[in-house]
Amino acid sequence: MCSRYVGFILLVWFPGALHAQSAARHCPAPALVGGYFVPVKETYSHDFQLTYACENTYKPAVEGWWATSVCQDGTWSHTPQCIDEKGCFPPTIANGKYTHASDGWYEEESVIRITCDKGYEHKNNLATAKCANGTWSSLPTCEQSIKTCSMPPKVPHAVIVHQGYLELFPEDSKVHYECKDGYRMEGSDKNPIVCLAGTWTEYPTCSKVTVRGDHTSTERGTQPGSGGGGGSRPDSGHVSVEVGTGRGHSTSSGPGTQPGSGGYPSTSDTRPIMIPIKDCGTWPLVPNGVVVVQDRMFLKFTCNAFYTQVGPEDVVCYNDGSWSQIPICKDAFCVMVPGYYTYGLRLSENQFIKEGELTYIPCEWNDYSVAVRCTDRRITHTSCCRSYDHQWKRCSIVRENFLPVGSLIKK
Known part of the structure; x- marks a missing residue:
């Protein structure tokens, strides 16, 4: 008698648990043509795992010669199916x-x-x-894409607004900068910057706003001796600064300035003195190049895809406020412009090929393409050949194109 009451109380307290168990529906036996499964039943309970395989000339609709499927609330996790062994599974294509x-x-x-x-x-x-x-x-x-830009350049004391983080930006993308409090944007006409042919247009800078009495001024960078940072001296009264020019002599301003009395050390050596990069202000711009390392004493550049770097990787700041030699990013690609090239191939838009790369461009017929090679910025291509046995040596070379590569890119 007591046990009956206990059971009644449990039913009253836990109706949800019983409902959840009964709500999970069973799965019917699959209609598997060309295959078999075990065990064979009319219905299968929730979470039951079924194993199946296929007869000759068939294969499961997933990888492997056998497969499993799980009953999930009345539906199989994948419908057990045997397909033609010459059929293909859906491929995975990144991006x-x-x-x-x-x-x-x-x-x-x-x-x-x-x-x-x-x-x-x-x-x-x-x-x-x-x-x-x-x-x-x-x-x-x-x-x-060669026309895609990497992350926009970092502007000191600024953030990018109205744009979430992305690793790649398609051509014509625009990003807006905004200076933090206490800084004013210089070159506001360069905001927003735009991605053009794989390169960001010139970007603005943020200069610190200082208030002296009732006068407000903007410090444009931190050049040595400007009173804005690395090159200033905490003298009292009239400020006098001496700076090594890197040309074997020094300059001074104000009366009573003694050689070597302050600022950066003067030297009779003709070599310029390296100072922290913050003292040279705005970073130098390398067209088609980006800064990949920002150190206290140097910047390291690298060129975008389809360009090769000439000159130094590292750029330093000198005590006369100048930057050392910057690298140059030279074209390292060829361009096939729209037009007729060979029987079966007529291009409607520019085709970019990396230096030293062998590329295949589809012809107007299925399974036919043209082999194209870029060597020393010169294009060589073949006639239209079958794609599945396409090799450079098997297709006759029909044309060489000498193209003014640099002039074809929108800067």
């Missing part, structure tokens, strides 16, 4: 997308077209893939 098959797999001879995400382009200009005997031929990849 790209395509139209997925409604039944989860692709029959032999199926062709898919890959669309790259913004900021990416097809490597070797290959955009399609074909299912052949269970595998994809020439599966396209999406790589960073």
Whole structure:
């Protein structure tokens, strides 16, 4: 008698638990054509794992010669299915997308077209893939576009507003800077900056605003001897600063200035003296290059993709307020401009090829393409050849193009 009351009380207290157990629906046995599964039942409980395999000339719709599927509230985690062994599974394309098959797999001879995400382009200009005997031929990849910019340059004392963090910015992207409190933007006409052909346009700077009595001034950088930082001396009364010019002599301002009495040490050596980079103000701009290391005493540059670096990697600040020699980023690519090139190939937009790279450009017929090579900024290409046995030596070289590469890029 007592146990009945206890059971009644439990039912009253825990109706939700009983409802949750009964709510989980069972799964019906799958209709598996061309295969078999174990164990064979009419229905399967929630969380039951079913194992299945396929007969000859078939394979499971997932990787492996056998597969498992789990019953999840009346539905199988993937529908057990046996497909033609020559069919293909959906490929994984990083930074790209395509139209997925409604039944989860692709029959032999199926062709898919890959669309790259913004900021990416097809490597070797290959955009399609074909299912052949269970595998994809020439599966396209999406790589960073030459017209895409990396992160915008860091401006001291500023932040980027109205834009979340991104690693890549498509061409024509715009970003806005805003100076922190106590700083004023110099070169506001350069805000926002724009991504053009893989390079950011010139950016603004933020200068500190100081108040002296009823007068407000803006410190434009921190040049040695300017009173704004690294090169100033805490003299009282009239300020007199002596600076080594790096040319074998020194300059002074104000009466009574003694050689070597303050500021940066003077020297008779013709070599300039290195000082912290903050004392040279705005960083130098290297077209098609970015700063990859910011040290107290130097900046390290590297060139964007499709460019090669000439000159020093490190740039330092001298005690006369000047920067050392900056590197140059030279073109290291070729451009095929729109037009007719060979029978079956007519381009409608610029095609960029890295120096030393062998690229394939699709022709107007399926499975045909042209092999293109960029050497010393000179393009050599072949006639249209079949893609699946495409080799440089098998296709006749039909044309060499000498193009003014630099003039074809929008700066």
